[in-house]
Amino acid sequence: MAIIKVKKITMQNLRNVGHGELVLTVSFDTFLQANVVGLYGQNGSGKTTIVDAFALLKTLLSGDSKLPAQNKRLIMAGEQTASLDFEFLVENEFGTFFVFYYVELQEDQHRLYPIVERLSYKENIKGKRAKVLMAVTEQDVHIRKSSLANINEEVRIQLLVLQQLARKQYQSFLFHKDLQPFVQARLSEQEIQLLHNIAIDFNRDLHVVNTQNIAPLFEERMMPFSIHLEKTRGLIPYDLKGPALLPEDAFYALCEVIEQSNRVLSAIIPELTIKINVITKQTLDSGEQGMRFEFLSQRGEQALPLRTESEGILKIIAILSVLIAVYNNPNACVVIDELDSGIFEYLLGELLTVIDEDGKGQLIFTSHNLRVLEVLAINNLWFTTTNDNHRYIQLKGMKEANNARDAYLRAIQLGGQDEELYKETKTFKIKRAFRKAGVQHD
Template sequence: MMQQIVKVQNIKIQHLKNVMHGSIQVPVTFDELEKSTVVGLYGQNGSGKTSVVDAFGILKRLISGWVSEDKLPSAERRIIHIEQETLQMTFDFIVKNAVGEYFLQYEVHLKAGTKYLYPTIEKLSYRENIRGRRMKVLVAKEGGNLQIRTVPMKSMKDDERIQLLVTNQLAVKEGVSFIFHKELKALLQQLLSEEEWKLIENVATDFNRDLHIINNENIALIMTKYIMPFSVYLDKKRGFIPYNLETPAVLSSSLFETLSAVIVQTNKVLSMIIPGLEIEIHKIAEQMLDDGERGIRFEFLSKRGDRVLPLRTESEGILKIISVLSALIGVYNNPNACVVIDELDSGVFEYLLGELLTIIEESGKGQLFFTSHNLRLLEVLSNKNLWFTTTNEENRYIQLKGIKAVNNMRDVYIRAVQLGGQDEEIYKETKTFRIKKGFRKAGKVDD
């Protein structure tokens, strides 16, 4: 059976946090679908890098409607730009399945409701990868105007019209997608052709399953050395499993078996990255959980030769590598993998990180999007895969111009920060004398 392959080709963000407008093009084509794309985002603190991670997180919640009850972000989070009422996102995909090759586009506008954000506009469109073909609507919503293909709701049968109205009301109330709402699934399967239905499945099932997002909340847990979220990227299982670093952990037997499989997978690479290091599982006892399921009390140990210590004794950087390694293994082996990591460089030795990304870029198969402050990576990644934030809210993401094959991207970026010369300013200049003055004034506050 042919493998379905879905990859992100373009991302457009408007009015999300401090991004008025920003777009990123991903160098992926139908000819190289099984070749990895590693996309790095760089820039000044607070300049919009994490907004891209947030956009993927919102997309994940929207397309998970068939299998998850995840709501859109709370209206209280104020992630819509302060001067705007709605945020807008457009994701372009390229899809290869058993039927053919397609360009697929998902556009959504979100507004703050009483509790959650909710979609005011949603549109899923596609076209075949054939010259001259135009985009065709699969499903669309604009306020109360709903349509499937080119058929508006008013032209549908009574039962179909009622189903659309009810689903739309639920989507607004619940803070979820209309297009990917579980109540609409059966109707879409009935009204769309096999080709069209397959495209929706490619997004809602195939891409959704392989989209894995590691954000600042995950990283913060590792930094506290309290909870370590293990990324799970196995053949048939995806997600996160939290592990308590402070005391022996207790998990259900099924979660324990999954985490044990992740450790087996991780150890195959870990000792190559950090020579001599392996993770051992110390199973302490079995016990009954509150829900009646059998649980396992255990502890992870760090083993280097004859030296065995609790895993929590390892550095933040090593814990970070262990936490994300399953996801990176997924990117290396699975062309459908789409892994998004905020602050990938946090606590990790820069030379090692450069080696890992070089290996994934040269020999991997999936997609990796990451933000970073570590400039070492600019020396090892291709210019076509590097995007930089600007000080212009209206044009947040650019690629550096005037790059030659012999250029060191790190030097080019630092020169652009110091001297400019790009289409947009990429660094809001700081004055050292003003910083010194601020420090002096701050030291006199208690005088």
């Protein structure tokens, strides 16, 4: 089995990040150990942009999903393009490799689209140079040593048509499903395997839980289960407002998630388990069979609809399957925005400690709760700065024994880091603003 880990992410002109770089403490020697990486900083300082970068990556790797609509405003104001550069470590049957994926994005009046993509790799052997597997610009296409200029006319026309098709569909060209026949004929077995490792293996085990996923839980009482099972990955929504109706395959996948989650849930929230109350089978409008059912939360002898639980507990249940995956699966890469939202801080610290100490996958999250700074190693903590051209840093002058929470608060108040961490607020100005606002409304 191949193992794929993210090593580094570099961003240019994405949202409010002019330049930002995040490096994870992973190596080929620590492949089976967890990476739990927390990102902290002032509101609006670029934490969520990391989550957006991974969401874009997942869309591009899928090869058949459209990039986000233009109203998301993902390119920095005043800039024409944004870029992402990901570095992966890959171990497979052929050896160990560094794999690099670079994409440059533009937007029209509708959506983002890639204008440059490049996938390259380097063997983990001293002195070896990086080789380009595939690259595309608006002017040319490269598949290893083949380019538009040195391939026969029939193939050249097919590639140009596919390039235009990917552009119109706002999709990646390199990972487009229709490109595979051209790739198979021009790459070595080792190179085809590396492409499969990134496009299929890594993408399958990458889960991005952003505010768009979680918002329906709070706004529409629609609970989005993030799912990582052997045969099922992705999101399945569950309607908290009343008995839910889902196709049979989605229902049975949720049943498996509940069975999996119940093994952990009562250890996290004492005495809590989830029961499944099947109401009836029902034919859906599509003609396929569906199940009408509801989830009940059971504490002791009492069973109530799951919607009666707090939003914090519902959020834990919704993401528990992917957290279990991070603990057990070295390939799981889970990225969560505002992990701490609604979750009791002590419990949050306990969960992260358990995953950090004995887990195998990668968990990257943003948070406001400083409790986490007391439980994670300093080399797994990143902080946003007020400089949009050097957006992410790690605290310098820190030893493992130092309390990162105290050091962070001290750095906010006194400085001493390479970049300013907090755009200062003055309490007297806040008081005066509150007073003036009150006068205007009297």
